[in-house]
Amino acid sequence: MKKTLLQYSVIFIIFVIGIIYRVHSIMGTADYFTSDTGVLCLMAKHIRLGLEFPVFWYGHSYLGALPAYFLSVFFWIFGTGLFAFKIYALFFSVLSFILIVLMARSLFDKRVALLCLAFLAIPPHSLIVTIAYGGYQAYILLGIVFLWILGNYVRTEKRLFFFLTAVVAGFGWYSHPMFIYFILLFIVTYSIRYVISKESTFMIFHIEKIFAWCIFFLVGAIPYFIGLSRNFHYYNPLGNSDSNIFALLKSFVWAVLFKIPHILSFDRGYPAFSVINSIFYIFLFILVISEIVQFLKSKAFAPKHLFSLFFITTIITFSYEQNYEDLGTSRHLMHLIILLPILSSLLLQKFVGNSKVLMAGIILVLSLIQLCLTLSITKTEPNGYDLIDTLRKKDLTKGFADFWVAYKLTFLADESVILSPLWGADRYEPYTYSIINSAQGCYIFDLSESIQSARCEEFERTLSAVKTLSFTHNEYESYQIFSGLHITDGNANYPVKYFNPVYEDEYWEPLNPEGKPNKNKNYSFTIALPKGVYNFEFRVKYNGEYQNDVYCEDGAITVFNQINNSLIGRVQCKMDSFADSPVQIYRFKAYCNPLKYVCVLVSFFDANLELESMLIY
Known part of the structure; x- marks a missing residue:
């Protein structure tokens, strides 16, 4: 017993x-x-x-x-x-x-x-x-x-x-x-x-x-x-x-x-x-x-x-x-x-x-x-509550973030803040549609993570390249928050519903089989705008000496609809294009709506080519 x-x-x-x-x-x-x-x-x-x-x-x-x-x-x-x-x-x-x-x-x-x-x-x-x-x-x-x-x-x-x-x-x-x-x-x-x-x-x-x-x-x-x-x-x-x-x-x-x-x-x-x-x-x-x-x-x-x-x-x-x-x-x-x-x-x-x-x-x-x-492994609560409070105070309750942050914060905020992945798998598309159709979405990056830090740098660089695009940049602890993205055309402002640089290399390979273009001189992004027809204007400058016996493709500008991959326009920046003027202007018209993303790829393989300005209006 x-x-x-x-x-x-x-x-x-x-x-x-x-x-x-x-x-x-x-x-x-x-x-x-x-x-x-x-x-x-x-x-x-x-x-x-x-x-x-x-x-x-x-x-x-x-x-x-x-x-x-x-x-x-x-x-x-x-x-x-x-x-x-x-x-x-x-x-x-x-x-x-x-x-x-x-x-x-x-x-x-x-x-x-x-x-x-x-x-x-x-x-x-x-x-x-x-x-x-x-x-x-x-x-x-x-x-x-x-x-x-x-x-x-x-x-x-x-x-x-x-x-x-x-x-x-x-x-x-x-x-x-x-x-x-x-x-x-x-x-x-x-x-x-x-x-x-x-x-x-x-x-x-x-x-x-x-x-x-x-x-x-x-x-x-x-x-x-x-x-x-x-x-x-x-x-x-x-x-x-x-x-x-x-x-x-x-x-x-x-x-x-x-x-x-x-x-x-x-x-x-x-x-x-x-x-x-x-x-x-x-x-x-x-x-x-x-x-x-x-x-x-x-x-x-x-x-x-x-x-x-x-x-x-x-x-x-x-x-x-x-x-x-x-x-x-x-x-x-x-x-x-x-x-x-x-x-x-x-x-x-x-x-x-x-x-x-x-x-x-x-x-x-x-x-x-x-x-x-x-x-020795103890942590009582997941981080993010302070960021949620900050977003609520700034009335930034809808936006995009890293995949590993987006749905976590959405649940912890009891859906009072809704975030979708800016990159990575979109697990719940109704959130994305809700953000795109909202008055204004924000973009959140955590600089404490090296990948997000690099993407934040590319995001800001690409935003700044579009001269008609304005935005607000705030900092909170290690987080960088971009909001208020809009296109200015005279006295009219058009809110940008979605903006995301193309971080992957998949688009570069067919454009340049011999190597990737110089990151600091090339831009690729996806943008969604309110319903209407918009002009995409690119001013390209050639800083070198013209050589009439060279006809290779030194760069290209491509605009296409990312939803169905239909081509809106593509122009090759060849050497002979700059015979009469060192600056060439290329324009494309694109029909946009919040759910019809337009993807822009600017790729220069010649060090003498430079994007002088990029306008959307």
Whole structure:
């Protein structure tokens, strides 16, 4: 009786520690709250208010909107806001915690379940917050259910479990196509069981089962096909694969030794801990290989082999990710939060044996290291509230900003301030239309980020190049705010509905195959104006000496409609154009309306060519 009470007391204490850890990681850390989280929260708010009932995430064709529907329930209970979102994230984090332990108890034994409980109490901080703030709750929960059912099928071979995996796999595919990791695991598992099965000679039997499995998969994936029926396009989540064997092996080794340990490190400023992580995963990889070898010898497939096999298929599949060295691809390894506790428990059992004291000591040391590193990461609220107050005071409640800022601030402001991305994916076009059709929009840049700083410089340089364009420039802390953009034509002023320099290089390549033009002498921008016909005038000056035997194209001015890519006008600035006068004037007429963007490209490849003035009237 006393021994049982002690065991339950230990379990309760570990569970409470796990809850406290998650409260700290999710409720006390907000630097992971980005525009992706903002989009999720805005979707949930619109669902709660009955404004939208999306099948996929806004601006996506592959991310199921199930997390937004879950979150809308928490908004209904606790009110719309950041606190309700954190409660939602905490709830599903704890639910996953409990389900993984129960799965370990069901597929293995109490000892493995207890070890899983210990490892899950303080899991990698990066996995916890990525799942919480990235909206991957449904993906993880469905992954747990899928592995639980597949493990029972491996153990019992019941048809019920076989077809349940199909339904869950289909719905998991709808939640996120990254569920391909789980589907590939099923394919490999079934193939192995087919090879070692006594019924392997009866091919028709297996074909019928696979066909039936596919039918049940399609049933589970019905929401996905409903989304496709709304003219969404399929997106490949795994990127382009590289058929080069050497590149594949290189990425495989990188994933095992560096990528996974680096992603799961808790503070990337601690190189010593990264070494500890790497050593741990090398041993874990050795364990997995040994389990696979043991299976090949015995040909007895068990749930522990299933999880070892999943670890291998995950790394192999992940190695096909084109940018495998990019930390942004870490979401492809989120389901390791399911694998790690079980594999780690098997690792301890194999290398430590029955020494409970040594095993408890190892768990305690690892937990303390993880806890100390995690507690150093604390930020109570996401930044942006002061900027929101400033925008409200200046009556700049609609505008454009960096993608990672736009939707975050829109949600934190409860849509009293509406921002859309000036560059990057436009996840919710109604916001963009609302800004363009408003009286005046603003443009926000954060100089604390190098990319935004460079784009701000280009934005201001291009604005200043249009002599008839006026604007107001304000500064707030590290933010640069441009507003009041308008075209002056005599006594008339026309508000600029949209203005954005073309930051990418895609337009330059066809104009100059030999190299990019000089940035400081070339301009490219997109502009939207009130309905009407406007003149675009360019005065080009040639500062060098005219050479009548040279007829190469030294520059070009192109104006076109960006919506349908129809050409409005294009002129080549050839050398012979300046034979009679060093200054040439080029004019184009363009019909504009707020939703018909006109794109201007001015490209000079001769150092002697200079844009003397650019007018819009």
